[in-house]
Amino acid sequence: MIGVFQSVEEYRGYVAFIGRFRFAMDRVMHNVIWPRDWSWRPQAVYDSIAQDASDLGIRLTDAHTSIAPFDNHSALLGALYVLEGSTLGARVLKSRAAALGMTDSFGARHLAVMTRDISHWQSFLRQLDDAEDFDIECADRAANAVFDLALRCVETERVAVS
Incomplete structure (x- = not known):
């Protein structure tokens, strides 16, 4: 539903969606109080998405949706599992985008x-494996909340062209 694009116009829709989603999630992650014993931090990608949107003539919009802060380690790990897991899918998306002429320096x-x-x-998986007092149900609720946010971002508006 998210990474299926076979034309530049469909790719533009994907970039608009991912921009709304990552803006919301990067905003939440920016406000996280990170555990002192964690050596690992997620990568923020919104700025690079904003550059891609500019390349493609897309005005990114806020989804006007939010997600509750992740107030314990288990919830934070559940949310990060979704965000960091998306890097695996990004490998497939990168080859699809390349077929449309998108590169590491454009789009x-x-x-x-x-x-x-x-x-x-x-490194994230090691952080997850080393978690003490991990509550899988709490992590599951947080992961589902992130997926729900992604769905709301998909359903928001379509591409706004500047």
């Missing part, structure tokens, strides 16, 4: 950032 910067280093995903 697909965010995909380049997300796929640059697989060790980032592996």
Whole structure:
């Protein structure tokens, strides 16, 4: 539903969606009080999405939707599982975007950032494995909240051309 694009116009719709979604999530992640013992942090990608949108003549819009802050380690890990897991799917999206003429320096910067280093995903998994007092149900609720936010962002408006 999200990464299926076979034309530049469909890709523009994807960039508009991912911009709304990552703006909301990067805003939440910016306000997280990170556990002191965590050496790992997620990658923010909104700025590179904004550059891609500019390349494609898209005006990014706020989804005017929000998500509750992740107030414990389990919830934070559940949310991050979704965000960081998207880097795996970004590898497929990057090749689809390349077929449309998108590159690491035009239109697909965010995909380049997300796929640059697989060790980032592996570092997150180590952080997840090392979590103490992990509450899987709490993590599951947070992960589902992130997916719900993504769906709301997809359903928001279509591409706004500047």
